[in-house]
Amino acid sequence: MNCEYDKTKISAYIDGEASAEEMRETEEHIKSCAECRAFYEELVDMKEMLFEMEEMDLPEGYEDELHKRLSSSFGMNKAKKNYNWKRWTAVAAIFLVGFVSYNVWKPAGLMMKSAEDGMAGESMEMSIAAEPRMTNRAIMEEQGYGDKSEATAYESEESPDTFNVEGRKIIRNGYINLEVDSFEAAHEEIVYLTESSGGFIQNSSTGKRYYNGPENENTLLVGSLNLRIPEKSFMDVYNKIKELGEVSDSSIGGSDITFQYNDISSQIDNLNVQEARLREIMEKAENVEELLQVERELNRVRTEIDRMTGMIKNWDNLVNYSTINVQLTEIAPKSTEIEGFEGEFWEKAKREFVKSINRVIIISQGLFVWLIAVLPFVFIIGAFAIVAVVILKKRRKRK
């Protein structure tokens, strides 16, 4: 390029981002200089091409995945520190008052039985778990599983045996997206389940995922496993893996290849017959040319048989060993494991904590009924409280 004119100006001119004076100057120059005019036109063409690049739509499930990732990072949100402590103290105080008066008064009909604890806990977990499961099913329906070509999608709980249709060749595969507390434990368990069922791990990958740089204490693991499970234990292993953590996504699919399989099998039979006949002909061949011709044909048939036998073998493998893809995501920060304590200690603490929460739920239900019953008293106590607060405030002011 020979012209010394500042190319930056031409670029800015195209964007209309130059000053008015520069715009005019560049316009004049482009008119007079053929080289810069060519340059200008090339840039304009390129800009148009770039502009025409299609905007990509967000991939399916993008927002859901983001939502999940945001929720699991919620615990680390700094904004949380700004909580209004006064409000929480008030709530805590109400609970304390409720708890104490409940234990003191123990009104009849609200008697708490320890057996109820477990039940309440269970039903609570169930209602939490039920929701994602429902949506999964809805998604599966939406995606139109059970297409004509894709044989069937089965819901595990309903028909674990539907797969074993006599004589049908069905390639089955399952997908599970699992959120676990401990990646290593879940991983180990899956390996064990796979191996004890007689299957094998085809692929496995593990990686760290960072939320904020490579800070070790916040590092969580993610990984995926590609399992091959003997067809008969597929459902069993699938369900057991689902129990290892919170299932955020799961599906089962199958494709029925019976037709293709039978087709290829009978083709092999035909080719075998053809091969036998060709061999017969070869024996009878009278001259070299004939012999060569037959041999060529025989070679073709042989190759074809090998190719198809290979396909059948591959299919047998796929049918006999179902595939399960497991996506593991660790969700709890590892810092829950503080050194120096026995694992059981924490397990116990956790259990007790959950129990207490359940108790709190039952109590607060009772408390609510009770509160309404004692509403008149509350007004009186409230009046006293207000007086007390006013006095306290005055005292503080004096200080």
Added chain:
Amino acid sequence: MDSHEKKLIIESQKGDMESFEKLIKEYQKGAYNIAYRMLGNTEDAKDASQEAIIKIYRSIGGFRMKSSFKTWFFRVVTNTCLDYRRKRSRNKVLYLDKAINSEEGSFQREIEDPSDGPEEIIIKNENTRTLHGYISKMPEKYAMAIILRDVRGFSYSEMGEILELPEGTVKSRISRARIMLKDIIANNMEQNDIKTV
């Protein structure tokens, strides 16, 4: 910044995830697209853009409303994408849809795919596909300039805020990036011509 957005920011700062999701709704596609153009494949684009949004969520408490949320948002997105790209180049992962760079130039890895992948369906136009390949091969700061200006249509002043550069630098960087891309296109066309002859 309009008052609606301001309200959503304040709610998000208190930790309200729903408000945050509303707040970023109109920008997340832009983030994904920038990441896609920068990183060259959909998997990384998804991961990097989500990583950026999580970072934004976690640090929104520190946002002081002094600059516009939009440019702040895209600043985090661009930085995250650049980090991601650097990290990836260190890990040397084999990407089937990424070009191979060698001394004689670069070329796409050829792997037979009997089915039409989602990307093939979306990117029908051969021209934009190669253009996309060229961009993700450019040095990162020039690639980013082209993406922000010509693909996403940010103004020079917005780009200045996003990239934390004076406008003059933005201006010359865009110009340089364009010349670079123009040359890449020209070179590749020549090579193709030789091949066809």
